[in-house]
Amino acid sequence: MGAGALAGPAAGEAPAATPAERAIAAHMRFLAGDLLEGREPGTRGYEIAAEYVRAQFESIGLETSYQPVEFRSAKLIEEQSSFAIDNQSLTIRKDVLLRPSFLSQTSEVSAPVVFAGFGITAPELHLDDYSSIDARGKIVLMLSGAPPNFPTDQRAFYSGSRLKEKNAAQHGAVGVLTMLTPIDEQRAPFAKRAQQSGIPPMLYLDENGRPADAIDGIRLSATVNQATGERLRAGEHTVAARTVSEFSKAKSENVIGILHGNVDESVVLSAHLDHLGNHVGRALSPSEPAESRLHDSIYNGAYDNGSGIACLIEIARALASGPRPKRSIVFVAFTGEEKGDQGSEYFARHPPIRPLVADVNMDMFLMLYPVGDLVALGGEHSTLGEIAAQAAHEVGFAMSPDPYPEEVRFIRSDQFSFVEEGIPAIHLKPGSKSLDPKIDGAAVTRDWLRRIYHSPADDMNQHFDFESGARYAETNLQLVRAIANAPERPRWKPGDFFAPK
Numbered sequence: 001m002g003a004g005a006l007a008g009p010a011a012g013e014a015p016a017a018t019p020a021e022r023a024i025a026a027h028m029r030f031l032a033g034d035l036l037e038g039r040e041p042g043t044r045g046y047e048i049a050a051e052y053v054r055a056q057f058e059s060i061g062l063e064t065s066y067q068p069v070e071f072r073s074a075k076l077i078e079e080q081s082s083f084a085i086d087n088q089s090l091t092i093r094k095d096v097l098l099r100p101s102f103l104s105q106t107s108e109v110s111a112p113v114v115f116a117g118f119g120i121t122a123p124e125l126h127l128d129d130y131s132s133i134d135a136r137g138k139i140v141l142m143l144s145g146a147p148p149n150f151p152t153d154q155r156a157f158y159s160g161s162r163l164k165e166k167n168a169a170q171h172g173a174v175g176v177l178t179m180l181t182p183i184d185e186q187r188a189p190f191a192k193r194a195q196q197s198g199i200p201p202m203l204y205l206d207e208n209g210r211p212a213d214a215i216d217g218i219r220l221s222a223t224v225n226q227a228t229g230e231r232l233r234a235g236e237h238t239v240a241a242r243t244v245s246e247f248s249k250a251k252s253e254n255v256i257g258i259l260h261g262n263v264d265e266s267v268v269l270s271a272h273l274d275h276l277g278n279h280v281g282r283a284l285s286p287s288e289p290a291e292s293r294l295h296d297s298i299y300n301g302a303y304d305n306g307s308g309i310a311c312l313i314e315i316a317r318a319l320a321s322g323p324r325p326k327r328s329i330v331f332v333a334f335t336g337e338e339k340g341d342q343g344s345e346y347f348a349r350h351p352p353i354r355p356l357v358a359d360v361n362m363d364m365f366l367m368l369y370p371v372g373d374l375v376a377l378g379g380e381h382s383t384l385g386e387i388a389a390q391a392a393h394e395v396g397f398a399m400s401p402d403p404y405p406e407e408v409r410f411i412r413s414d415q416f417s418f419v420e421e422g423i424p425a426i427h428l429k430p431g432s433k434s435l436d437p438k439i440d441g442a443a444v445t446r447d448w449l450r451r452i453y454h455s456p457a458d459d460m461n462q463h464f465d466f467e468s469g470a471r472y473a474e475t476n477l478q479l480v481r482a483i484a485n486a487p488e489r490p491r492w493k494p495g496d497f498f499a500p501k
């Protein structure tokens with residue numbers, strides 16, 4: 001990590017700085033404090049965080065509300081679950097990670113395995129991994145991710161595990177096994193995934209009380225380690241698995257603050273408020289990053305996404321003190337992002353105000369060094385890209401193409417929930433250019449993603465270049481204000497892949 005004035009244990013001590021920098025630091029310090037216990041949806045820590053954001057919105061003068069979301073949480077009962085290849089039992093969490101079922105408490109399957117490449121059907125990119133196999137009644141084994149030669153955002157789109165499971169179900173498969181590509185094993189190793197497999201996934205419940213988008217017909221969903229994957233790939237095998245899951249209900253909410261404009265159209269500025277929670281007793285293995293062994297069990301989520309919420313509040317404050325915008329601006333703090341963009345999906349499908357013409361999302365602004373450039377995830381698909389480039393230019397950021405396409409970030413945060421509903425969306429991230437020539441931005445970022453990301457070490461004892469944070473907030477402010485006041489609402493590029501068909 002770069003040696004800055006804020007490095008080391010005193011990192012939380014904000015120096016004398018501008019009001020915006022101090023405010024961002026202060027919000028992050030509160031949200032990432034141990035008191036909030038990692039802000040997992042359905043916990044007291046999340047409720048306190050939500051009350052904090054709502055109170056901030058109120059003090060700013062926004063029209064505030066909670067949008068309640070009901071969830072089913074599914075926990076795997078490991079002792080009662082099993083996984084065997086040709087009657088030989090494997091060890092859960094060592095060889096295989098079983099995902100709990102959301103539809104039945106006991107789910108059993110026994111079927112032959114067939115290898116299905118990446119498990120992708122993408123006619124416009126001339127790939128159909130199912131063209132030469134018959135998946136009916138079988139368990140499909142697939143590689144994680146999507147081909148690296150796909151355009152970046154389509155690579156992200158097709159790598160989505162829910163889309164892949166849906167595709168498998170449509171081809172008659174009864175189970176899905178995923179093995180990690182070397183790229184994904186580097187990015188998020190099987191061992192790290194194993195440690196986090198105890199954090200229960202959640203799906204929101206639709207009007208009928210059914211977990212939204214739970215996929216019928218798939219009776220096994222699991223990730224296998226490299227050795228198991230190679231073994232299954234090499235020969236003909238039958239897998240028999242039993243998944244026992246325990247369901248519970250959780251309630252959480254999106255926090256909404258509206259700044260009313262003069263016309264009946266709204267621009268959304270969003271950031272997720274939730275994080276991974278407090279998981280006492282989580283197994284610490286020798287492969288665990290050294291940092292997290294020094295830490296407690298609380299996933300504080302300072303960068304992820306205390307940084308985005310801090311910017312959200314300060315942008316709201318600045319915009320509310322200015323002239324009334326033409327379009328309304330809806331500031332939203334989402335729940336359930338870490339559960340798979342659940343709060344944003346609920347919001348995009350049940351907007352409290354319509355029509356929504358754009359979403360600008362902020363998630364995990366890494367200010368690990370003086371940030372020199374920004375990347376506009378999703379920018380090239382709509383007119384939002386040009387508006388963002390203008391805003392970045394005015395604040396003094398260069399614009400760069402995504403230096404980390406393997407992270408498939410376009411689908412990995414809340415902006416994608418809007419794209420799925422046909423609403424143009426954009427998400428500005430740091431690029432890899434450091435204004436300090438002694439710091440290699442790309443190396444520092446990759447190192448952070450590997451060691452700190454989604455670990456208890458993402459707390460306030462890190463380096464934060466709050467000056468970059470304040471400039472990032474300023475860029476998003478200018479972007480949102482420009483969208484709100486533009487003569488025309490944003491448009492998809494003609495014939496764009498993500499434009500509604």
Ligand SMILES: [Zn+2]
Nearest residue numbers: 304305338454
């Ligand atoms: Zn996250």
